[in-house]
Amino acid sequence: MSLVVQKYGGTSVGNIEKIINVAKRGIAYKKKGHNIIIVVSAMAGKTDELLNMAYQINKHPDKRELDMLVSTGEQISISLLAMAIKNLGHDAISMTGGQVGIITDTAHTKARIESIDTKILKKNLKQGKIIIIAGFQGVDLSGNITTLGRGGSDTTAVAIAAATKADVCEIYTDVDGVYTADPRLVPNAKKLNTISFSEMLELASTGAKVLHSRSVIFAKRYNVKLEVKSSFNKSLTTKGTFVIKENKDMEKVLVTGVASKIDEARITIKNLPDKPGIAAKLFTALADNNINVNLIVQSSSQKNKNNISFTVPKTELKEATEITKTIANSLKTKTVTIDENIGIISIVGIGMKVNSGIAAKMFSLLAKENINLQMISTSEIKISAVIQKNSIKKAVQVLHKGFNLDKLKR
Amino acid sequence: MSLVVQKYGGTSVGNIEKIINVAKRGIAYKKKGHNIIIVVSAMAGKTDELLNMAYQINKHPDKRELDMLVSTGEQISISLLAMAIKNLGHDAISMTGGQVGIITDTAHTKARIESIDTKILKKNLKQGKIIIIAGFQGVDLSGNITTLGRGGSDTTAVAIAAATKADVCEIYTDVDGVYTADPRLVPNAKKLNTISFSEMLELASTGAKVLHSRSVIFAKRYNVKLEVKSSFNKSLTTKGTFVIKENKDMEKVLVTGVASKIDEARITIKNLPDKPGIAAKLFTALADNNINVNLIVQSSSQKNKNNISFTVPKTELKEATEITKTIANSLKTKTVTIDENIGIISIVGIGMKVNSGIAAKMFSLLAKENINLQMISTSEIKISAVIQKNSIKKAVQVLHKGFNLDKLKR
Secondary structure, three states: OOEEEEEEOOOOOOOHHHHHHHHHHHHHHHHOOOEEEEEEOOOOOHHHHHHHHHHHHOOOOOHHHHHHHHHHHHHHHHHHHHHHHHHOOOOEEEEOHHHHOEEEOOOOOOOOEEEEOOHHHHHHHHOOOEEEEEOOEEEOOOOOEEEOOOOHHHHHHHHHHHHOOOOEEEEEEOOOOOEOOOOOOOOOOOEOOEEEHHHHHHHHHOOOOOOOHHHHHHHHHHOOOEEEEEOOOOOOOOOOEEEEOOOHHHHHOOOOEEEEEOOEEEEEEEEEEOOOOHHHHHHHHHHHOOOOOOOEEEEEEEOOEEEEEEEEEHHHHHHHHHHHHHHHHHOOOOOEEEEOOEEEEEEEOHHHHOOOOHHHHHHHHHHHOOOOOOEEEEEOOEEEEEEEHHHHHHHHHHHHHHOOHHHOOO | OOEEEEEEOOOOOOOHHHHHHHHHHHHHHHHOOOEEEEEEOOOOOHHHHHHHHHHHHOOOOOHHHHHHHHHHHHHHHHHHHHHHHHHOOOOEEEEOHHHHOEEEOOOOOOOOEEEEOOHHHHHHHHOOOEEEEEOOEEEOOOOOEEEOOOOHHHHHHHHHHHHOOOOEEEEEEOOOOOEOOOOOOOOOOOEOOEEEHHHHHHHHHOOOOOOOHHHHHHHHHHOOOEEEEEOOOOOOOOOOEEEEOOOHHHHHOOOOEEEEEOOEEEEEEEEEEOOOOHHHHHHHHHHHOOOOOOOEEEEEEEOOEEEEEEEEEHHHHHHHHHHHHHHHHHOOOOOEEEEOOEEEEEEEOHHHHOOOOHHHHHHHHHHHOOOOOOEEEEEOOEEEEEEEHHHHHHHHHHHHHHOOHHHOOO
């Protein structure tokens, strides 16, 4: 008998009707002979509703109390789903993060899972129950409720799958898998049958919002087989995209996907003294304030002077700019500029590890369309470039076609 | 330094503005040098909102899951209140029933408190924190979330006060104390400064909805000093009504209050065989179905035949009638009648224990107004009568005046 962990996001449990559909799917799997653990998020809109109440009190509410508040969202979903399953004649039990024994560190609103006690899960599975677990939450060693941050339900599901040695962790979402590009930008984008953890990770960080990065890291570390699939597809046999350990065959493909982001802005400081430790000072200050810096490029503009450019989410731009200006002032440099009119285009593929010339091909494809590259950043299996925001759609289409992704077989 | 437990109902924390007012009151008490524990209910309307979601799935949802669901209502209130207190510059911590160690039996939706672990409360009080506790909830020994049933937050507050040996347990509500009669029916009704536990208990069961019966029983058993007061009164020094252990002085007053109910209906079975065990059979069947029977009168109508009349809440009338008809059929009696057009009038006072003739006076006061008594039931400190519903207002006014309650000094 296999063990399947399923995770449903907020849209999939957005109302009572949808919750009943999830209940039916869970029961159908159970009847096929699987043991089932279901991890759910808060109903769509619920978390924001709770946050809005908190923000009426304070724009930066106490984090312990915020976790106490928002964790109720998932608690509502699990109880309703368990009721729905029982109402359909099957046994089920809902459990909060604390009840499952998901122990985290004490970092409220962005806690990390430290351990999971699987005894109670095994006991309930043995009794034939479908177990419903609240995603996104745990408790610290003192019993305080903690939450894992945005996308935390994915992480809960993967962690539960790892701890219980589940055969597969199915992530249900509103798309039916991972695509070579966003189908809204590229109509002939292809659904991938498989993708490696590393590729998924790079895609997640470059704009493909299918899976939360941290859950992919977790899955990679514990080698949990992930499947991304649609909760709106009624068939149980339709496959989604499997996120798996990479293999040699995968390297035959040069590029697996094209991703883009338009929710970042660029900050530039010019004429910094060319001395060691300046970049460290800047990025430590930003990290201390929880600013998520993405691309960084440093270049020398003239003798003994450097420029540093980096991108941050637009939601953090104001705070990041203030911090950067303070640092710039302390270095007697006043030239801090910002550009919100940018986009980031990325290509991802583990084939890059063994194939050279991919960057050159990417740049020439973009150059042919007169798309100017403002910043370039590369990793082992990813190449990203900052370009003008209004060129993003064209860039995605050109790269998708240029790397023959519409004919990709994976 | 004294310890004050305060309980605020759903209306008192009905929106963010009201929550902030509760926060201010708590801090004001703290600044006067008291240690403060605050017990709160769910925001007004919240519990019904949650129940309505459950009822969309099933009219009789699974009780364990129902407790999992509705307990989120109080969790939302406590986190918002703790945020509000912290935002006003004072330290606070919110705690669920489980976190406080409120252990109950396993009777979901109507659990009873078995023990409270006060260690964590004492530790947090010592650190100067205002502790905010979710009312109405606990956990069983296996860690399942349980709820205490309607009015359960009062019981939580009293239990916490008893366990921590608090100096007083203040119950905040939308009235400023316990009155000799409902001021909407009797404009010159007087607020009582003190009332005995027994009187409060009888008043609670006869229609005065100020305090939940179970909390009064609890307070009486553990001798917790209760004060009923208004959360809308800004002054900290305005006294409400103290519910205390009875003393000799109290017996000087014949009648302390007049209460009335119009939410019950009467069921009558006629011509029952005059054999032992018939009443037992009927009321066991009703109790097994959780029907709350209030007044019971049995009388013999003719030789070897009995009539039994009893009242039940109108919300339970349909179910109670069906059960009664089934029993009647099994006894070969078909005469089951119901009357929804009734009211129950009661007078309460521990003075009745030592003064005779009070019942006679009550009946003659009502007779003078041509109010006919359909059923009569007495306890040591209470006399109740079933009368026509449209006579209730007149009856309350007549009894209030006849027993000189408008001049009562207590």
